Amino acid sequence: MDDLIDEWDGKVASGLAFLRRRLIGEYEVDDFGFDSELTEHVFHPVLRQLYKHWFRTEVFDTKNVPDEGAALIVANHSGTIALDALMLCLAVHDEHPAHRYLRLLAADLVFRLPLVSEVARKSGATLACNPDVDRLLHEGQLVGVFPEGFKGVGKHYSERYKLQRFGRAGFVSVALRNRTPIVPAAIVGAEETYPLLGNIKPLARLLGTPYFPVTPTFPWLGPAGLVPLPSKWMIRFGEPIDTTPWSDQADDPAVVFNLADQVRETIQGMLHDLLKLRPDPFQE
Amino acid sequence: MTEPSADSSNAPRVVVVTGVSRFLGAQIAAQIAADPMVERVIGLDRVDPPAVYADLLSRVELRKVDLTKSMGNTLAKMRAEAVVHLAVVSSPDPAAGGRGGMKEQNVIGTMHLLAGCQQTPSLKRLVVRSSTAAYGASFRDPAVFTEDTEARDVPRGGYGRDILDIEGYVRGFRRRRPEVTATVLRFAPFVGPTAETMLLRYFAQSIVPTVLGRDPRLQFVHVEDALEIVRRSVLEDHPGTFNVAGPGVITLSQALRRSGRVNLPVVEPLLQAATRLGGVSLDQVELFVHGRVVDTAKLCKEFGFTPRSTAVAFDDFIKSHQTGALVTPDRIDSFLNMIKSVRARG
Secondary structure (H helix, E strand, O other), X not given: OHHHHHHHHHHHHHHHHHHHHHHHOOOOOOOOOOOHHHXXXXXXXXXXXXXXXXXXXXXXXXXXXXXXXXXXXXXXXOOXXXXXXXXXXXXXXXXXXXXXXXXXXXXXXXXXXXXXXXXXXXXXXXEOOHHHHHHHHHOOOEEEEOOOOHHHHOOOHHHOOOXXXXXXOHHHHHHHHHOOOEEEEEXXXXXXXXXXXXXXXXXXXXXXXXXXXXOOOOOOOHHHHHOOOOOOOEEEEOXXXXXXXHHHHOOOHHHHHXXXXXXXHHHHHHHHHHHHHOOOOOOO | OOOOOOOHHHOOOEEEEEOOOOHHHHHHHHHHXXXXXXXXXXXXXXXXXXXXXXXXXXXXXXXXXXXXXXXXXXXXXXXXXXXXXXXXXXXXXXXXXXXXXXXXXXXHHHHHHHHHHHOOOOOOEEEEEEEHHXXXXXXXXXXXXXOOOOOOOOOXXXXXXXXXXXXXXXXXXXXXXXXXXXXXXXXXXXXXXXXXXXXXXXXXOOEEEEEOOOOOEEOOEEHHHHHHHHHHHHHOOOOEEEEEOOOOOEEHHHHHHHOOOEEEEEOHHHHHHHHHHOOOOHHHHHHHHHOOOEOOHHHHHXXXXXXXXXXXXXXXXXXXXXXXXOOOHHXXXXXXXXXXXXXXXX
16 A cells, blocks of 8 residues: 555656646657657557557557657558558567657648647658658657548548558668668558548638548547547568668659558558458457 | 957958947957957947947947938048948837838848949958748748758748848849858858847747747857857958858747746647737747747858857747746656655555
8 A cells, every 4th residue: 555655746746747747848759849758658558548448559560660860651541541650650669679769741731720730740750751851860760651641531431441541651761761661561450540432622621621521420420520430450560671772763663663662561561460360440 | 258260361451340339249349349350340230339338339439420321432542451231120119110120221231232232342251140030931842951951932021031141142142252251151040149120029028929830940049159150250251141140949938837837829820820919020920820940050160160059049039038938847856755645645
């Protein structure tokens, strides 16, 4: 009993110390606005509840993520809102022995929205543009990209786990230019969180969003429709792809598309393997 | 206080400083006048410097010149070898014609000055005050601006637009007089115990309006470091355009917490409407939505000088403006101690 009280006293004391640092502004943010203290003490604990208890996330092969130095983690994107990106960040931070931060690249839409933009920057995300990626990789950071973009998150439920087009495959040019390895990653589970059954285009145009989702629960149940369905999640990291042999061919479309296809097929293959491990999306 | 310039053979003998009746201009004129290699420093402004600068400017020749009117061959007659253009104003002054007067001074003033510079064969060096506002403000901007980043959207704020015009005229001047070393200094907002700018007056309030849902990344440069960079640009050869800012970043919320101010979040359209009433400008609203961070690697490499960090520079400002603080570390500590004592009793 005394131990329990001591433990709680310790928690309260560290909580008060945290509060004091926050209130007088004694913390650091980096040039991108990343606030590591806020991320660890506020964002991560909230997301961890979802990650552990709601989605029961299992992670495989974190050894494929380098312990240090720059790398580009490329993953599939799905689930109407980008929950998969946040879970991927937590998987890298919690399950990898080096507890690294994954710095996400986000669309400019994210930075247009008040509050969302603020949370995105503080949790380490930045705009998906060449100067920012180059700067992050130059600093030796782990960068997360989702080449499918809105085509991935906004696709119909019937298209689940089918990788969409990779567009210009800008991530390959970035990796070649910076001589950084590409780590493919497959995320299973996000597709079932908000199964997208329809898209109200006029509303999307009115709001300036890429789509306006209709799911079994949204918008019918109002705010309750925002609760994700409790699917079972699995994340696997593939073998890093060394890009140095082609580093001087970053502007050769043939090389770029070739590598992009290789990454795409690897992720698609990993997705199929994970789905075999998880026949029922809502299994324990 | 001022050491002789490193490459003294190259120091200009006659230096003309514009905007000498204001803080930056007066300080620079005085520092350069103290350099033994410089024979003559001439300070130009359309008004006489305030009496407090009389001692400081004792070795500076003062000339009353209105830059918004043609200056003819004044600079040529002075045999100016270096011109330091600091008469660029960042916020409208109601006493000097408001926004109209500000634009007149910034844009037309720069045009006339550069026209004068072009007709001055003795000119070796031109130093122009610019601002990081040159990068504009857009949601598609990279997180950190290097000197070669171009503004994606034309700024809505008047100062930002003036800065783009000023830099455009300097580009033209560089084409016409390629043998003159032109240095453009893009300053982050100044801070320091003595600086007086609209942004600092804003931070000196007890309750500070901010944009709801936005916590911009800010950068400052300490005035003393800014002065050092200008001084070196006049006395040494540093051609090009440079970001001048303290490395590192603080967010607006952090700045307000560190200075013990209370913020009042306001939705963006409302704050924009408030710009018409004064007290806050469109330039500031843009800054408070988008933030602005620049890369200073080029500056540090070229000048061999690193300004003190944004956090340290802002600290110096806080120390001299503690009176308006509502939330001080002492008060927070007594509040937290109260929680502790309540718990101890329970």
